[in-house]
Amino acid sequence: MDEPLLIRDRTAIVGVGHTEYAKSIDRSEKRLALEAILAALADAGIAPYEVDGLSSYTLETTDETEIARNLGLGDLTWFSQVGYGGGAGCGVVGQAAMAVATGQCRVAVAWRSRKRGAASARPWAGVAERVKGNHQWTRPFGLLRPVDEIAMLTRRYMHDHGATRPQLGAVAVTVRRHANRNPDAMMHAKTLTLEQYLDARWVSEPLCLFDNCLESDGAAAVVITGTDRARDLPGPPVLIHGFAQAVPRQHQVMTNYFCDDPLLGPSHACASLLWRHAAFGPGDVDVAQLYDAFSPLVPLSLEGYGFCGRGEGASFGEGDRLAFDGPGRIGGGLPVNTSGGGMSEAYLHGFNLIVEGVRQMRGTSRSQVPGATTCLVTSGEGVPTSALLLRSDDR
């Protein structure tokens, strides 16, 4: 059988851009998307008319034709959307990389624009008195919100593995400290201590307020092109080394209670392909941006992507092992969510994590991991998911 054609290092992220992040922005989602894409193209040094591919979330309210005719893009020869909310982000970029690598387009733009006031921003809020589909097995009983659905898995995880609230709190406190160093972060000026975390009001026990991501308005975009072209552009290319998506067997979105092993999340299946196609492994990753709509998703992702064994993810974060200035890879740690992530920078269904991954590979993060050349970025755990391996260009 022919060897598969891997996308490994064949494409690169060459531009990133974003709007401000805030609780409420007075401009439309369309306008925010356009601003972020313009900023990303300017960062890349690529003219809008060269863009021939567009990639976005199915959550997006602005379609490709609107984006293209506002920006004055050229003929689009490839466009696609990825579903499943926060699981989509790395898939949006990775599918664009596949399209560039296979010649379906030359320059692709991927973006996410979100306003919390828009119905599409909170799909769970669009409830009717009659609940359809899989929600009919959960929502009539008051399991209404994503936080409730993840809290159910978290309680069982804590029971099975002895994980504690201070261990979840360590995630929240660490990423907040990263946000305090990032002037773009919504929580830049607000510190968080473990005591404040433990005293916070409940939202869905065992999860409290600070186990939850932010509610944000804003948009972010990235530009993807072939590596050869990328090396001719002004900035340093960030290579897309690997990409994977996964719907694990017998998975039910968010309420994955109806299978043999509900705590075996989508990250396990995603990691399997990701590492099979990579030239390096988890032990070689310098920094990670892990999807953090809720704090327990960080330990679950650490386990799924192979940084520790099952049940060890919560204790992994002790001893500042998740901090940008902690022990780092060599010391048995892994700096995560160095911009503040979804919990403390902004929640754009994970897209700002990709932007921060690029910054780390360029050496321009506000919480830069010294000498970092490899970065894992993940999308939503608990839903059909995706992940990217980024690396700096050593040429």
Next chain:
Amino acid sequence: MSGEARQPVTGMLLPAADDEDAAAFWRWCAAGELRVQQCAACGALRFPPRPLCPHCRAFDHDWARLSGRGTVWSWVVAHPPLLAAYAEQAPYNVVVVTSDDDPAIRFVGNIVESPGDRLDHVDPHRIAIGDPVEVVFEPVEDGLALPRWRRRTT
């Protein structure tokens, strides 16, 4: 055990029973029986309902009656912000129950003392993983009852 149909707290969500497989499950609940699909070819139980057996790909199925006994697999306590009808009853418990008949079959529900209790009737902090429970049915309108769970001693 199932008393008069009560008026649910206004604004609580009800299942749509929006396909034939889901509708059959809810019809059995209204009849006071907890039943799940059982593949007519390989005998595997499955829930939530769906047309095809994922083990042997047979469409034909029966509805097998479960004992109604289970154990608490996990639980949460929901606090506001919530939809108004639920916020009024918060904080309240939601549980996942594993069926004693088949550990692959689980249900989401609430621990109550009697069908028709408010969701906050039972002190949620007295719930523990592993608690033995049994199903009770709460009629919420003509032809529709929700399965809830009460503690059992045996």
